[in-house]
Amino acid sequence: MSIVEQTSVDAPEVGVSEATAGDFLALLKPRVMSLVVFTALVGLVAAPVPLDPILASISVLAIAVGAGASGALNMWYDADIDRVMSRTARRPVPAGRVQPGEALGFGLFLSLLAVLTLGLAANWLAAAVLAFTIFFYAVVYTMWLKRWTPQNIVIGGAAGAFPPVVGWAAATGSLSLESLILFAIIFLWTPPHFWALALFKAGDYGRAGIPMMPNVAGEASTRRQIFAYTLLVAPIGVLPWLLGYVSAGYGLVAAALGAGFIYYAWGVLRMKPSDTAMAPAKQMFGFSLIYLFGIFAAYLVDVVAARVLASGAFL
Numbered sequence: 194m195s196i197v198e199q200t201s202v203d204a205p206e207v208g209v210s211e212a213t214a215g216d217f218l219a220l221l222k223p224r225v226m227s228l229v230v231f232t233a234l235v236g237l238v239a240a241p242v243p244l245d246p247i248l249a250s251i252s253v254l255a256i257a258v259g260a261g262a263s264g265a266l267n268m269w270y271d272a273d274i275d276r277v278m279s280r281t282a283r284r285p286v287p288a289g290r291v292q293p294g295e296a297l298g299f300g301l302f303l304s305l306l307a308v309l310t311l312g313l314a315a316n317w318l319a320a321a322v323l324a325f326t327i328f329f330y331a332v333v334y335t336m337w338l339k340r341w342t343p344q345n346i347v348i349g350g351a352a353g354a355f356p357p358v359v360g361w362a363a364a365t366g367s368l369s370l371e372s373l374i375l376f377a378i379i380f381l382w383t384p385p386h387f388w389a390l391a392l393f394k395a396g397d398y399g400r401a402g403i404p405m406m407p408n409v410a411g412e413a414s415t416r417r418q419i420f421a422y423t424l425l426v427a428p429i430g431v432l433p434w435l436l437g438y439v440s441a442g443y444g445l446v447a448a449a450l451g452a453g454f455i456y457y458a459w460g461v462l463r464m465k466p467s468d469t470a471m472a473p474a475k476q477m478f479g480f481s482l483i484y485l486f487g488i489f490a491a492y493l494v495d496v497v498a499a500r501v502l503a504s505g506a507f508l
């Protein structure tokens with residue numbers, strides 16, 4: 194083998210991308226973002242304006258691309274800590290399949306594409322709120338709060354709460370109390386959702402040096418805070434019915450889901466230190482996803498049913 198051939202065969206692989214389309218898809222955090230996009234869709238459909246299906250589809254697609262882009266930017270910046278956590282070590286950047294520059298370029302390009310598309314197709318208020326949401330998650334939460342304070346996900350959770358506001362703004366060109374209540378539901382839901390996971394992944398966050406609540410305030414305090422936020426989110430979940438935005442059907446579903454959420458949080462609160470398997474925290478995390486999906490699905494069904502009934506289309 195000549196020297197030239199040998200050099201090319203033995204060349205270090207730094208800077209060489211082995212990325213597949215699947216790796217770029219993984220950068221978009223599709224599973225998490227599917228529920229984010231669903232909440233945006235509900236905000237868009239709930240808005241009291243006639244729905245243009247083409248405009249609505251483009252808007253939801255743009256929000257999905259923007260949400261995915263923020264995930265790619267998060268994975269670009271967090272590659273160092275993702276590398277040392279068991280849950281995230283196999284992600285494309287820490288595993289070396291996608292180069293950091295590729296993830297950054299991909300995230301920036303998709304962010305720009307999403308914001309411009311939403312601005313041109315819907316309106317610039319919606320585009321501005323989407324841009325702010327991407328900025329809040331990728332910069333304020335990821336680059337600052339996450340590594341700095343155990344309140345990281347309380348404040349940073351605002352990013353995850355904006356999508357229904359973006360959806361509502363895309364449909365109406367304005368903000369409203371109703372969309373802000375949808376915001377409040379997600380905002381108050383985020384701490385129980387995430388701290389339940391952080392309880393059984395505390396080792397990961399400790400290794401990565403991230404000040405998540407269980408690592409800083411301890412397990413007992415985190416369990417109490419989870420319970421407190423759950424007591425707050427349950428009544429706020431029912432508020433849209435009490436304010437007359439949706440029917441008692443939604444109210445009943447929200448009350449039942451809220452009661453279930455409190456039940457699981459009670460299980461977490463009463464966890465024994467000997468419960469090393471963390472079963473109540475795992476169940477709480479699982480139920481958090483059912484809770485948020487259930488609340489927004491009930492909202493969607495309620496507003497669509499109300500419109501069908503009002504138009505007499507069922508007759």
Ligand code: HEM
Nearest residue numbers: 224225228229232280346349350353354379383387390482
């Ligand atoms: C700052 C806010 C949030 C934080 C820190 C957070 C954190 C996490 C983490 C660490 C996971 C573990 C799964 C994984 O590794 O991908 C997860 C799962 C999940 N999160 Fe969140 N989350 C937040 C907000 C949200 C919001 C707003 C939604 C939806 C509206 C959401 C929906 C989901 C879903 C659907 C999963 C399950 C994904 C799966 O099945 O793999 N999260 N979250």
Ligand SMILES: CC(C)=CCC/C(C)=C/CC/C(C)=C/COP(=O)(O)OP(=O)(O)O
Nearest residue numbers: 225229259260263267326327330352353356
């Ligand atoms: C429309 C739009 C831009 C939406 C963005 C919505 C948003 C901010 C969702 C947050 C979801 C999430 C996975 C947070 C975890 O970050 P993490 O870095 O703590 O979790 P990780 O350790 O799994 O990376």
